[in-house]
Amino acid sequence: MVILERTGTAWKSRFIEDAASTAFHKAMAYKPDQGPGGVLTLGGAAAAVKFWVPGKDPETLWEADFGGKFSRMRDAEVGDIYGDGGSAIVVVTHDQGVVATLRRKPDGAVQIEELDRQPGVIVHEVELGDLDGDGVLEIYATPSAPNLMDGTPQHGQVVRYVPALGKAREEIADLGDRHAKEILVDDLDNDGRDELYISVEAVSGGQVEIRRYSENEDGEQSLTTVARLNDKLCRFLTTGDVDGDGKREMVAATNRGGLWLLRPGSEKWDVSLIDKDSSGFEHASILLDLDADGRDELYVASDRQSEVRRYDWSGEGWKKQVLLKYEEGLTGFTWNIMPVPADFLPGD
16 A cells, blocks of 8 residues: 655655555545544455554454455445434455445444345445435445456446345346446536446447446436546546536546546537556546635656656646655556555554
8 A cells, every 4th residue: 555645835745554465446535434544445366354453453343255256355335324313334345245244233243234246246336326316325335257368348337226225136238248347436417416427337349438328306317428538447446526616527537648638518528538558457536626716636647658747737738746756656556546644544
């Protein structure tokens, strides 16, 4: 886990390792209902969810061997998905298609509830949101068969769970012989109801499609393609207001085709290139206003360039700043990039 901290105009970096796992698939800020905040990590091989609080040894909230070829905690989100006013951690896994929730009981123990398990299935992504506007959080996930090295097409889908209403897995988007490793739930049109955005990966000779799934107040559903990008993979979508006009945009980080700015329109969206010379297998990115100037900056792990970068929109174009350079190169890749309050950070 690489921690980047800004002091004045300079950025410094440090590293934290967990000897029990070969990778952190996600690291994120986490403030439980009781007690101090810290960093929540999801490890792979061994599969573990850990909570790192400053000044303490990491607490293992859940560790499991799911019985398949790999055991990996792949993604997580936090929200009041049971509608009881408390927060729960929703975790999805690699290899055995597990979707589970973690909740702290009054005695301090962690209660784990499996909502789903599908042998031979990988769940890539989880998002929380309220698409039907009823005030109840839903869980969205992207299960598929494991990747095949020869590129054989795979069936893809997006599924939904609503634990507060006792609703089990429901398919809401059938992607045919394509699949998605990235989804995003957000209310870009500011109508008080979230939309689901699906990054549908290309098959041979095709393009990435960004599809928008929504539900109106009458329960009618729609699935439309809002943008097409010249790449096979796009595994990060992030939203924010890059120019400070009060209207939010989306950034899509493709595998080899660069970073793209998508401005919502009534049908097709306006698509423009931010930087063609930024790339990565995951290409982790996020829009944040860390300098509090009313405009979101874009923070990107440009893995093939062995850099972590910041991009600012000036009205005349994009300004790039390198925050971290891996001088000896980067042999692996970055799974995610997230903001964390300084007082949540473990270590010195």
